[in-house]
């Protein structure tokens with residue numbers, strides 16, 4: 001395990017960027033670890049990978065990777081990523097984004113990128129809050145949760161990002177928490193290997209921005225909450241119909257997989273037809 005961690009560090013990280021900006025107990029570093037392991041397992045040439053991100057703690061991830069990256073404007077990572085893919089279809093394009101970045105200010109880009117189905121991988125770090133700016137309510141904050149801007153509890157209903165992605169046309173959709181390392185690495189691999197819009201939502205603790213308002217003040221309590229409040233698809237299937245109907249836990253697993261025509265190929269077909 002140590003050798004593997006050392007290998008990932010030496011091969012992919014920009015050590016001059018350390019220490020990271022992440023707080024104690026934050027799960028964003030784990031997301032980076034899992035993504036790099038997925039890339040390593042596939043055997044991608046890192047010089048042929050472009051990382052795109054918007055603005056937020058999670059969007060800082062490309063800066064730690066010794067590879068080409070676009071740290072863009074808030075909510076616009078998917079527009080940049082689509083442009084990179086259209087201009088250079090041979091590159092692997094991976095987006096790191098947050099729930100605020102992708103589903104708040106970037107919500108419209110999200111649904112249209114899924115609809116267009118360009119061959120990009122989107123890793124959305126859902127920490128239920130705007131972490132970087134101090135823990136405000138986000139489009140995924142659970143109902144009733146306290147945040148800096150909902151001190152009496154969030155009265156709104158959150159987005160289910162995976163259902164949104166499926167509805168908009170994404171051909172690969174998976175959700176995990178950072179407490180499932182092997183499953184997350186596999187899901188990231190599958191998303192990268194999908195010829196089209198591969199979406200992985202990761203539920204990630206933010207003890208500083210979200211946890212402190214919601215009685216998950218330390219890292220341990222935050223991490224345990226994610227384990228206790230999620231259930232895998234396999235475990236859900238094993239329940240009786242009555243238990244399944246009563247389930248209130250967040251379901252994790254690969255939620256959707258289908259083949260759909262990919263955007264850059266469709267464009268190439270149009271070009272070939274008219275030229």
Ligand SMILES: Cc1ncc(C[n+]2csc(CCOP(=O)(O)OP(=O)(O)O)c2C)c(N)n1
Nearest residue numbers: 056057058074098099100101129130131132
């Ligand atoms: C146009 C614009 N509006 C607002 C901001 C302020 N801002 C910076 S990060 C951020 C929220 C990021 O939240 P999220 O994407 O969930 O990332 P996290 O920090 O939680 O990882 C906001 C609102 C900005 N930088 N640009």
